[in-house]
Amino acid sequence: MNKIALAIHGGAGTILKSEMTVELEREYRAGLENSLKTGWEILQKNGSALDAVEAATVALENFPLFNAGRGAVFTHEGKHELDAAIMDGASGKAGAVAFVKNVVNPIKLARLVMERTEHILLGGDGANEFAREMKVEFAPDDYFFTEHRYQQLLQARETGKVQLDHSVEAASGEWRVAGEIQNPKSKIQNPIGTVGAAACDVFGNLAAATSTGGMTNKRFGRVGDTPIIGAGTYADNRTCAVSCTGHGEFFMKTLAAYDVAARMKYKNSSLIEAAQEVIENLRNIGGEGGLVAVDALGNVALPFNSDGMYRGSMTADGEMRIEIYR
Amino acid sequence: MNKIALAIHGGAGTILKSEMTVELEREYRAGLENSLKTGWEILQKNGSALDAVEAATVALENFPLFNAGRGAVFTHEGKHELDAAIMDGASGKAGAVAFVKNVVNPIKLARLVMERTEHILLGGDGANEFAREMKVEFAPDDYFFTEHRYQQLLQARETGKVQLDHSVEAASGEWRVAGEIQNPKSKIQNPIGTVGAAACDVFGNLAAATSTGGMTNKRFGRVGDTPIIGAGTYADNRTCAVSCTGHGEFFMKTLAAYDVAARMKYKNSSLIEAAQEVIENLRNIGGEGGLVAVDALGNVALPFNSDGMYRGSMTADGEMRIEIYR
Numbered sequence: 001m002n003k004i005a006l007a008i009h010g011g012a013g014t015i016l017k018s019e020m021t022v023e024l025e026r027e028y029r030a031g032l033e034n035s036l037k038t039g040w041e042i043l044q045k046n047g048s049a050l051d052a053v054e055a056a057t058v059a060l061e062n063f064p065l066f067n068a069g070r071g072a073v074f075t076h077e078g079k080h081e082l083d084a085a086i087m088d089g090a091s092g093k094a095g096a097v098a099f100v101k102n103v104v105n106p107i108k109l110a111r112l113v114m115e116r117t118e119h120i121l122l123g124g125d126g127a128n129e130f131a132r133e134m135k136v137e138f139a140p141d142d143y144f145f146t147e148h149r150y151q152q153l154l155q156a157r158e159t160g161k162v163q164l165d166h167s168v169e170a171a172s173g174e175w176r177v178a179g180e181i182q183n184p185k186s187k188i189q190n191p192i193g194t195v196g197a198a199a200c201d202v203f204g205n206l207a208a209a210t211s212t213g214g215m216t217n218k219r220f221g222r223v224g225d226t227p228i229i230g231a232g233t234y235a236d237n238r239t240c241a242v243s244c245t246g247h248g249e250f251f252m253k254t255l256a257a258y259d260v261a262a263r264m265k266y267k268n269s270s271l272i273e274a275a276q277e278v279i280e281n282l283r284n285i286g287g288e289g290g291l292v293a294v295d296a297l298g299n300v301a302l303p304f305n306s307d308g309m310y311r312g313s314m315t316a317d318g319e320m321r322i323e324i325y326r
Numbered sequence: 327m328n329k330i331a332l333a334i335h336g337g338a339g340t341i342l343k344s345e346m347t348v349e350l351e352r353e354y355r356a357g358l359e360n361s362l363k364t365g366w367e368i369l370q371k372n373g374s375a376l377d378a379v380e381a382a383t384v385a386l387e388n389f390p391l392f393n394a395g396r397g398a399v400f401t402h403e404g405k406h407e408l409d410a411a412i413m414d415g416a417s418g419k420a421g422a423v424a425f426v427k428n429v430v431n432p433i434k435l436a437r438l439v440m441e442r443t444e445h446i447l448l449g450g451d452g453a454n455e456f457a458r459e460m461k462v463e464f465a466p467d468d469y470f471f472t473e474h475r476y477q478q479l480l481q482a483r484e485t486g487k488v489q490l491d492h493s494v495e496a497a498s499g500e501w502r503v504a505g506e507i508q509n510p511k512s513k514i515q516n517p518i519g520t521v522g523a524a525a526c527d528v529f530g531n532l533a534a535a536t537s538t539g540g541m542t543n544k545r546f547g548r549v550g551d552t553p554i555i556g557a558g559t560y561a562d563n564r565t566c567a568v569s570c571t572g573h574g575e576f577f578m579k580t581l582a583a584y585d586v587a588a589r590m591k592y593k594n595s596s597l598i599e600a601a602q603e604v605i606e607n608l609r610n611i612g613g614e615g616g617l618v619a620v621d622a623l624g625n626v627a628l629p630f631n632s633d634g635m636y637r638g639s640m641t642a643d644g645e646m647r648i649e650i651y652r
Binding site for chain 2 (some may be wrong): 051087092093094098099117118119120121122123125126127129130155178219220221228229230249252253254255258259262263265266267285309
């Protein structure tokens with residue numbers, strides 16, 4: 001029997017203790033704890049890493065304070081577009097969806113892409129059509145309405161006037177990433193929150209899952225790192241399982257999730273070394289964020305280069321670790 | 327001054343000399359030659375690798391026999407959805423578009439994503455909206471109508487009845503990839519054809535570009551490897567520039583393009599070794615296809631594991647090599 005391990009996150013960014021209330025911090029911790037317990041219970045009963053990361057991520061998607069599933073941020077049009085990916089390190093199979101709408105648990109849909117099609121990534125209306133055929137659970141827009149996210153949209157629309165302006169100049173290089181990497185003025189009001197999990201089960205199988213609501217006020221069908229295998233999500237039994245969070249474009253161009261595995265495979269870095277190197281490499285090019293990773297020996301790594309990352313882990317000692325700040 | 331180099335491809339798959347006519351082969355060779363000359367001229371005049379791969383890819387997009395731009399295959403709905411990506415190895419910046427419609431040169435749009443936004447990948451209606459704002463060249467559906475692609479759709483609709491059937495069972499695991507990896511019965515009638523280029527300029531800067539029309543009769547907004555940085559397209563001055571073609575999902579889960587670079591970076595493989603290892607790794611897991619790659623010393627590699635790959639290269643000796651078969 002292998003040592004089981006589970007690591008989860010609820011997003012990285014500017015999270016300062018000085019600006020957090022006791023009540024809000026308690027809520028965040030409860031959300032992380034619920035996810036960890038859900039995934040851990042599966043692993044303890046000799047369940048698969050794949051089932052554990054899916055269940056842990058579903059719990060985070062259903063928790064309204066994170067930017068995924070129910071708590072997803074608003075797009076420019078006042079809608080919610082959800083991305084998710086899952087990868088099974090045992091088979092090397094993966095599934096992902098980009099900008100699906102009204103799907104309660106995008107991570108479940110990503111798993112269906114993996115198991116029920118020959119494809120890996122489905123996007124847009126086509127992905128929603130697939131969701132309908134698969135009879136997954138849908139919810140009306142109301143379900144995804146959260147007051148803090150709506151305030152965030154109003155604020156982004158106000159401060160980010162370029163995003164309302166359809167001129168070519170406005171679109172060029174002036175967009176601001178909101179939701180993930182925060183405006184310093186709106187730290188607590190704009191909860192950070194791509195969510196994800198990485199796990200190792202008793203059989204030594206690894207899996208990773210990530211889910212997000214993307215960027216507040218986003219336009220133009222922007223796809224971030226979350227649904228991109230190798231960028232935001234990756235798993236391979238021979239190396240590690242990784243779920244990332246942060247400024248997506250930096251994770252995409254550095255293939256951050258796969259790069260942890262590549263450093264382990266090709267230069268024999270340990271999980272901890274490889275994960276730390278990837279986050280340092282991101283910092284060197286100006287990319288803010290973090291990741292959670294596990295290997296087949298049951299080790300976990302949760303490095304980040306931002307002020308904070310909502311995160312938690314459980315390893316064979318059975319101790320639950322939940323942290324928010326640096 | 328560095329040694330300049332350019333490598334291009336027009337797709338890999340089952341291409342048998344016994345089934346090719348003299349006229350058709352002459353046409354394919356002319357298409358490849360035109361692309362090579364276009365890119366090479368830019369490199370010879372001390373132009374950038376980025377400009378060279380873009381121009382070489384535009385030439386391939388405009389050539390109706392390859393599955394990109396004008397010659398794109400038909401989707402299930404009888405439309406054309408185009409994907410493209412470009413990456414600049416000097417800056418590490420990248421741009422990509424997924425399922426854009428009626429855009430004459432998707433690779434130009436990918437470059438605009440790279441240069442005019444903070445994003446990397448735009449998809450669907452949003453990407454088309456961006457294209458309109460950027461005032462790129464559009465063409466009506468007629469422009470993309472090619473008789474051989476239409477026959478391919480009719481054939482796929484007939485033989486691939488599952489793709490017309492909306493039942494859940496039909497969608498699960500029975501889809502066939504057409505267009506890229508060919509039905510043995512329709513080798514010449516169904517020209518293969520994701521296109522792409524990789525180049526090194528006199529400054530030692532590397533760049534890669536890839537463009538595709540995706541799969542015949544495709545549904546559900548499937549996104550393949552082409553617009554995914556690290557899967558179908560990658561460039562980094564410190565290692566290599568790579569453009570891939572083949573059964574996209576295998577390139578996605580192995581991060582084929584980035585994996586060439588990772589093997590060079592982390593275990594000091596040469597370009598030739600790394601590219602060959604990646605294609606062998608694909609073969610081992612059942613993935614058919616090939617890639618073209620260049621490094622900053624002006625070396626080129628064009629490995630593939632299928633029966634053929636439309637391909638061409640020019641290196642410092644000035645000799646133009648164009649090949650189709652193994």
